[in-house]
Amino acid sequence: MELSTLTIHELQRMLREGETTSVAITESVFKRIEAVEDKVHSYITLTEDLAFQQAEQADRNMQSGRGGPLTGIPIALKDIVCTEGTRTTCGSHILENFIPPYDSTVVRKFREAGAVFPGKTNMDEFAMGSSTETSYFGITRNPWDLSKIPGGSSGGSASAVAADECIAAIGSDTGGSIRQPAALCGVVGMKPTYGRVSRYGLIAFASSLDQIGPFSKDVEDCAIMMNAIAGYDPKDSTSVPAEVPDYTRFLSKGIEDWTVGVPKEYFIEGIDPEVLDAVKRAMQVVEDAGAKIIEISLPHSEYCVAVYYVIAPSEASSNLARYDGVRYGFRSREGRDLMEMYKMSRSAGFGDEVKRRIMIGTHSLSSGYYDAYYKKASQVRALLRRDFDEAFRQCDAIIAPVTPTPAFGIGEKMDDPLQMYLCDIFTISCNLAGIPGISVPCGYTKSGLPVGVQFLTGHFEEGKLLQIAAAYERHAEIERRRPEI
Amino acid sequence: MEFEPVIGLEVHAQLLTNTKIFCGCSTRFGEAPNSNTCPICSGMPGVLPVLNKKVVEYTIKMGLATSCHINNINTWARKNYFYPDLPKGYQITQFAEPIAEHGYVDVEINGNKKRIGITRIHIEEDAGKSIHDENQPASYIDLNRAGVPLIEIVSEPDIRSAEEGVGYLRRLHEILVYLGICDGNMEEGSFRCDANISLRPKGQEKFGIRAELKNMNSFRHVHRALEYEIKRQQYILESGGHVVQETRLWDEAQGVTHPMRGKEEAHDYRYFPDPDLVAVHLSDEWIEEIRKTLPELPLAKRERFVAEFDIPLYDAQVLTASRALADYYEEIARKSGKPKIASNWVMGDVLGHLKEDRLEIDESPVSAHSLVSMIGLIEDGTISGKIAKEVFEEMWNTGKEPGTIVEEKGLVQITDTSAIEQAVDDVLATNPTQVNEYRQGKEKLFGFFVGQVMKVTKGKANPKLVNDLLKKKLSEG
Amino acid sequence: MKLSREDVEHVAHLARLNFREEEKEKFTLQLNDILVYMDILNKVDTAGVEPMTHAITLNNAFRDDEVLNSVGVEKILTNAPDRMGGCFRVPKVIE
Numbered sequence A: 001m002e003l004s005t006l007t008i009h010e011l012q013r014m015l016r017e018g019e020t021t022s023v024a025i026t027e028s029v030f031k032r033i034e035a036v037e038d039k040v041h042s043y044i045t046l047t048e049d050l051a052f053q054q055a056e057q058a059d060r061n062m063q064s065g066r067g068g069p070l071t072g073i074p075i076a077l078k079d080i081v082c083t084e085g086t087r088t089t090c091g092s093h094i095l096e097n098f099i100p101p102y103d104s105t106v107v108r109k110f111r112e113a114g115a116v117f118p119g120k121t122n123m124d125e126f127a128m129g130s131s132t133e134t135s136y137f138g139i140t141r142n143p144w145d146l147s148k149i150p151g152g153s154s155g156g157s158a159s160a161v162a163a164d165e166c167i168a169a170i171g172s173d174t175g176g177s178i179r180q181p182a183a184l185c186g187v188v189g190m191k192p193t194y195g196r197v198s199r200y201g202l203i204a205f206a207s208s209l210d211q212i213g214p215f216s217k218d219v220e221d222c223a224i225m226m227n228a229i230a231g232y233d234p235k236d237s238t239s240v241p242a243e244v245p246d247y248t249r250f251l252s253k254g255i256e257d258w259t260v261g262v263p264k265e266y267f268i269e270g271i272d273p274e275v276l277d278a279v280k281r282a283m284q285v286v287e288d289a290g291a292k293i294i295e296i297s298l299p300h301s302e303y304c305v306a307v308y309y310v311i312a313p314s315e316a317s318s319n320l321a322r323y324d325g326v327r328y329g330f331r332s333r334e335g336r337d338l339m340e341m342y343k344m345s346r347s348a349g350f351g352d353e354v355k356r357r358i359m360i361g362t363h364s365l366s367s368g369y370y371d372a373y374y375k376k377a378s379q380v381r382a383l384l385r386r387d388f389d390e391a392f393r394q395c396d397a398i399i400a401p402v403t404p405t406p407a408f409g410i411g412e413k414m415d416d417p418l419q420m421y422l423c424d425i426f427t428i429s430c431n432l433a434g435i436p437g438i439s440v441p442c443g444y445t446k447s448g449l450p451v452g453v454q455f456l457t458g459h460f461e462e463g464k465l466l467q468i469a470a471a472y473e474r475h476a477e478i479e480r481r482r483p484e485i
Numbered sequence B: 001m002e003f004e005p006v007i008g009l010e011v012h013a014q015l016l017t018n019t020k021i022f023c024g025c026s027t028r029f030g031e032a033p034n035s036n037t038c039p040i041c042s043g044m045p046g047v048l049p050v051l052n053k054k055v056v057e058y059t060i061k062m063g064l065a066t067s068c069h070i071n072n073i074n075t076w077a078r079k080n081y082f083y084p085d086l087p088k089g090y091q092i093t094q095f096a097e098p099i100a101e102h103g104y105v106d107v108e109i110n111g112n113k114k115r116i117g118i119t120r121i122h123i124e125e126d127a128g129k130s131i132h133d134e135n136q137p138a139s140y141i142d143l144n145r146a147g148v149p150l151i152e153i154v155s156e157p158d159i160r161s162a163e164e165g166v167g168y169l170r171r172l173h174e175i176l177v178y179l180g181i182c183d184g185n186m187e188e189g190s191f192r193c194d195a196n197i198s199l200r201p202k203g204q205e206k207f208g209i210r211a212e213l214k215n216m217n218s219f220r221h222v223h224r225a226l227e228y229e230i231k232r233q234q235y236i237l238e239s240g241g242h243v244v245q246e247t248r249l250w251d252e253a254q255g256v257t258h259p260m261r262g263k264e265e266a267h268d269y270r271y272f273p274d275p276d277l278v279a280v281h282l283s284d285e286w287i288e289e290i291r292k293t294l295p296e297l298p299l300a301k302r303e304r305f306v307a308e309f310d311i312p313l314y315d316a317q318v319l320t321a322s323r324a325l326a327d328y329y330e331e332i333a334r335k336s337g338k339p340k341i342a343s344n345w346v347m348g349d350v351l352g353h354l355k356e357d358r359l360e361i362d363e364s365p366v367s368a369h370s371l372v373s374m375i376g377l378i379e380d381g382t383i384s385g386k387i388a389k390e391v392f393e394e395m396w397n398t399g400k401e402p403g404t405i406v407e408e409k410g411l412v413q414i415t416d417t418s419a420i421e422q423a424v425d426d427v428l429a430t431n432p433t434q435v436n437e438y439r440q441g442k443e444k445l446f447g448f449f450v451g452q453v454m455k456v457t458k459g460k461a462n463p464k465l466v467n468d469l470l471k472k473k474l475s476e477g
Numbered sequence C: 001m002k003l004s005r006e007d008v009e010h011v012a013h014l015a016r017l018n019f020r021e022e023e024k025e026k027f028t029l030q031l032n033d034i035l036v037y038m039d040i041l042n043k044v045d046t047a048g049v050e051p052m053t054h055a056i057t058l059n060n061a062f063r064d065d066e067v068l069n070s071v072g073v074e075k076i077l078t079n080a081p082d083r084m085g086g087c088f089r090v091p092k093v094i095e
Helices: A008-016 A022-040 A048-063 A105-113 A155-162 A179-185 A219-229 A273-288 A301-322 A338-349 A352-365 A371-394 A417-424 A428-433 A462-476 B053-065 B162-179 B219-238 B284-293 B298-309 B313-319 B323-336 B339-357 B368-379 B385-398 B402-409 B417-430 B432-439 B443-456 B463-476 C005-014 C021-043 C073-077
Strands: A043-046 A075-078 A119-121 A168-173 A188-191 A211-216 A259-263 A292-296 A397-401 A437-444 A450-456 B003-014 B077-080 B090-093 B100-109 B112-125 B129-132 B138-142 B149-155 B191-201 B211-216 B246-251 B256-259 C087-091
Touching: A008 A022, A008 A219, A022 A043, A022 A048, A043 A155, A075 A105, A075 A155, A105 A219, A119 A155, A155 A168, A155 A179, A155 A211, A168 A188, A168 A219, A179 A188, A179 A437, A179 A450, A188 A219, A188 A462, A211 A219, A219 A437, A219 A462, A259 A273, A259 A371, A273 A292, A273 A397, A273 A437, A273 A450, A273 A462, A292 A371, A301 A352, A301 A371, A301 A417, A301 A428, A301 B077, A301 C021, A338 C087, A352 A371, A352 C005, A352 C021, A371 A428, A371 C021, A397 A462, A417 C021, A437 A462, A450 A462, B003 B162, B003 B219, B053 B100, B053 B112, B053 B149, B053 B162, B053 B284, B090 B112, B100 B162, B112 B162, B162 B191, B162 B219, B162 B298, B191 B219, B211 B219, B219 B246, B219 B256, B298 B313, B298 B323, B298 B339, B313 B323, B313 B339, B323 B339, B323 B368, B339 B368, B339 B385, B368 B385, B368 B402, B385 B402, B417 B432, B417 B443, B417 B463, B432 B443, B432 B463, B443 B463, C005 C021
Parallel strands: A075 A119, A075 A168, A259 A292, A259 A397, B211 B246
Antiparallel strands: A043 A119, A168 A211, A188 A211, A188 A437, A397 A450, A437 A450, B003 B149, B003 B191, B077 B090, B100 B112, B112 B149, B129 B138, B138 C087, B191 B211, B246 B256
8 A cells, every 4th residue: 555545534544553653654655756746747846855855754753753644744745835945836827936934824724733844736827727737737637537627726636646646635625626636536525614714825816716625535624624724813804813622523523403505506417427417416415414405595505607607707906917027037138217117027927828817907996987887786796695604594614516527628618718617616605704614525437537525614604614524524424436547 | 468377276185194095004104115005005916905094084074174065975086197106006095975075264464364174085095106216217216104194185276375375274274283193294205285276367256277286395395396386387478488387396496487398198097986994984973973083173273262361362373282282271270270370481482492492382391280289389489580580490300299399498478577678778888878869869870779789689579569668778868 | 909019018018927929929929818708797786796805805904013023034036037135136127
């Protein structure tokens, strides 16, 4: 059994009992990286030296009894969280050589927990995309089928976990960027409630939607990761000063007497029959586990993509104004004056999708259009949130598909932005409402591509969310396949 | 046709906090470039702002001191524009829901009170500094000032003359400094002012086309710039021309305003709510708590001094020029029980010496307590007013208590009638000619005799006794 | 067409972006596609609905007015494309 294929909780037991060492786990992970990274390309930057230093330190800490649940565990970081001393590119040419002078709060927490950082994972540029194809550093391939995309924007983190190039990973989710690639790569991915995990040091895409969350090989690992990253941070005004429970306590509780809602608006035309099948089987499993399934309505669902693609680009257009070639990042040397320097640096530094969204956002906020776009979308967003508030009065959790289709082919949607945006149709509303959501593997298509099922709960109910995800995982007994790369 | 100026002023005041508005960097002025910066105020990727509570408290103080309504909910917006000293590409400010609105201050112009409305007071962050190189096509960016907390105070277009404008500014300045929330230093840019100014025919309701004036770095500049601009616009209108809506810079050296160089871009700041900052909810209790900490404001203090201490308005104005001076005076007035004498000493000797030595009132070598003792010595006849001047001089130079000085130098006043009588007799005896002339009606000589007696007694004789005795003796002959 | 080519040029200027001629064409078409899709929002009656600007409702997140040690000039300038004398250097604004 290769160590790199194991879960956090399995490795933790072995480390505690002295059956293995962090150095051995890290060696196994880098051996695997060496074997498959050329084909998959999960990482933008590998930090092997740092990882082994951390592993050696972790082993010393374990020996002296100072180990925690993540001590010595290789965790990959999406290249959107700032790491002091390690370049952080956000998938963009404009930050190609940017070395942050500070750590993001999640990274600081992982360092303090004794985790090992194998590297920074690939992503759509500034997290804008659903396929990891907009990265300046090349595409990432789906480990289950190298001709397919891994999803996005956290595609590298998803593929790294799926391909055993790390034990778990961190991603960020603005409109589905954790859950969608988790589903397409057959791993667990969770977006916590907005405000549950500090955004300090997370390079902003859309600040009112962004949230950091874990990728893992099973639900238990997801709970362990959440224990490590959740909690109030005085450096993030939007993080919530509330107690964080021990999430692993929810895993064995079961869902007898729960009511689980199925939003009728999510079963639309155009959803792939194999995906639909897998999700319907998942509903059956939930029912078999003792829950009652009811139909619910989220009446404003059809507007979520439009709302999202006004609000997220609006915020992004402002968030990305700081990339001006003055203090850090790429600067064009051709500009003769300041205006030319700005325009040439930004035009050469950003890729097409980023520019498209900056343009949409700038237009949506501009004089004469604000009310029709940004304000209108923010009002519809309030209605979308009300839909969920209403729904959670009737049910404990919601079950839904994650994506309308399994992983699609590389290049398939690159020329049709709108079609690409519609990939996020089932994941976006969760970000708009601020609620937590999780994607759990629920089967495979005939051609062997993974499919995920999504659970959603009310604000700050990550405990319940993990409870239903764990109950589903136990009862579903999905055969645990590994991708052949 | 007679024209009437319509002026509105926008004041930016830097708040006297220890740290910047959204990060823990120091706000100290004059440090090496970029030494007071961090990832947050330099706009690094991934950073987030956290609001300095003191900024909110200080602004509430200003709102209350200018009779504003304090909004219970206020929110943050981003003002988007590109400039190299604006690190994030947007300025965090308050837009839709500012912290304070609908206030006013009363200004006195030539003895007439005039109320000038305040439209709003909002909080925002300052930008950094661009230093332009004269020799190279380059600018240098120092972000020490980026993120320093400012409040913007916007007046109603209620101002009708340069005097009123300056009067209003002085009043705001005075309040800010009194509250201890701004150092008021105009040269370092802690207190800056822009003006909107237009002219309209007298009696007309509608405003004329306005120019925006910038670059006025002192009250004098503001006064001169407004006067110049009123004349400039008047000339244009009288000769049938049209005022252009534009931004103009005051040129102090030439005493004129120039249009800002180059084409002004039509700004589109794309304001929208800042998702990184949460709303500030101000409970009525919190606002009341802050209200309780407000010091007595200059205008109220002035009126109270006139009423309570029976001193002229002018004196009250001088004595309330700063909170520290007013406190100094008030302590002396109360403890000595002689407010008028106290005001003479403070306005004359204390302020004179301070000015000479370039000291502030809180650096005065003569404490209020010492001055009270000195007035006590005069009142109980221990020293004369004349000796007191000498004592004060010594107090100023040595910091010693007046009692000690009087004792060390033997300056105790002679109140022994026989000793003075002796001196009077001696003076009259040695100056027979003058005595004769006096008795023949040359009463002006009385002063001469007083002077001679004082000279003989080294100034220590009680002047009242000297007068009485002299009058008696001279009329006896 | 929601946006003309001139509109696209104006927005690009506001955003400090340049496009080549053929890019302008493509962006104009794509942006119009997206904006037409956004029209779906006009179907929703939002009269009296308070805009939702934050995912969750929080208020009063403050810090105390205490100085934290600066990270040092070098760390702030280390990523600068051009610097001199402790400052960031940029091309001059031409007016």
